[in-house]
Amino acid sequence: MENPVAVGVDGSASSLEAVGAAAHEAGLRGVGLRLVHAFGWPSMHLPPGGPPWNPAMAGVRELVDGTLAKAEQRAREVAPHIEVTREVTVGEPLIVLEIESRTASLLVVGSRGLGAFGSLLLGSTAAHLAAYGRCPVLVVRGRENPCGPLLLAVDGSPAGEPAVEFAFAEAALRGADLVALHVWNTWSEPASEGPVDPLNVVADAERLREQEQRALDETLSPWQRSRPLVSVERRLVHSRIRPALIEASRDAQLVVVGTRGRGGFKGLVLGSVSQALLHHAHCPVAVVRDEKAT
Template sequence: MNSADGAAVVVGVDGSEPAQRAIRLAAVEAARRNRALRVVHGFIWPLLHVPLDAPAGAPPGAGLRHQAEQLVADAVAEAEATVPGLRVSGEIIDGEAAAVLLGESPTAVLIVLGDRGLGGFAALVVGSVAVQVATHADCPVLVARGSDRADGPVVVGVDGSPVSRLAVEFAAEEAALRGAELVAVHAYRHPTSGGPGDMQPLVYDENELRDEERRVLAESLAGIAERWPDLTVRQTTRRGKAGRLLTEASAEAQLLVVGGHGRGGLAGLLLGSVSHDVLHHADCPVAVVRAPR
């Protein structure tokens, strides 16, 4: 997470309804963190060599560049109306949306965007921009999706990996800022092999396995109580697929936090299967936290 002085919350806008939700969510996040909000629009048309200015005789306000300027101005106004007094700026940056947002990520404290943009296949897949940014950004990415709730816990998926620890710390900070309970969910399915060539045991003690998985969860939460002494933390260890269990937990959560990669992830290349699942199916906003490169 970029915590440099002056780092802003960045929100990507394109005029779509999901982007409108993202603006409001980003404004609240910036206010919680006492950060400025930076509204960014990726203006792709110059790359396609499309005429940007209004043709002769066109009505006032015509032309792609002017439309983009109005889009950003409207987004800034929406953020200011959501949180009066918030420091908000807006900028149009030539480039494709995902590339523009990734370019912002090294100096941002958080990137916020909608789950789908203009032209997306609603209710089918999460937008490609959201997936690309969540996969490669150098800061946490918050995707506005599902239901907006002012109450409920912050839920974090835990699997014992290093990036999972980063997700826990981000979730703990979010829960503390929101005055919410932190629910740490650890899913397990069966014993894993100890190394290359090892076979999974055919017979194992369920109680021992459950105790071991609880230990993994407890170790992942070590130090959280000391850093956030007033935070209420609830630990949940359940057998099942992590994506499904976290999606179920999102039905009552105000935020779901996952690591970009867990055990077995191809770091820096692909979005982990669990984070991919919840981005598509969660019923609340989802934050994806990745290890810094």
């Protein structure tokens, strides 16, 4: 059986939304759901008496049990038949959930938890796990359109292949259409030396468009052959990459993106496109890391 879906629980409204999404994903996959609460004492207001890392001390056990009971109730409302287990662990949430990602098929977190600053659009835990999680990480944000398609950000790079595989599998599980969006532009091209011939500029742009269309087709064709029941719309757009993807996410039920694409700087774990979607997408975002590249 496939590994369980894991979800971070901290009692915030954002984490309860994540629990609902995680339960739905577990139900689709036919696997169990793990509710993970990291007992990170620096961020908690603990009652006096006893070491701060002891969850069994007066008041704290009741607090943790109540948080997990509420989360489990939410999970069973969404997917009544899944197996739900609880995991209470002492440690920093970032580290605990990163470890959980090693044995989970999917890790789900809210976009902001109890420890996030009010002015931040994305909490530190979600940002860290999107970059370093060992399995696909689903960050629940925005407002999902349950009737909308899945949106796949295609960049044509080898590092993006796991995201393509995940998107096709997820579309099949949900019975949803898949929009594969590849955005290209010429603004990042180096300026030519000497006078510019307008005819050459047009020819170069058309040649580049053909290359990008070929890259999109080559990326999708093998997966469409292996999953013929998934309806795919290939969409090639000449625009700025980040604004185009964010705008396209308005009608989507989920955006799927890799951690880094062709334009990512070497050494960066999470690319600028992934970061932009995590901060500004209008629906949940799944970030799929390429383990071979890292």
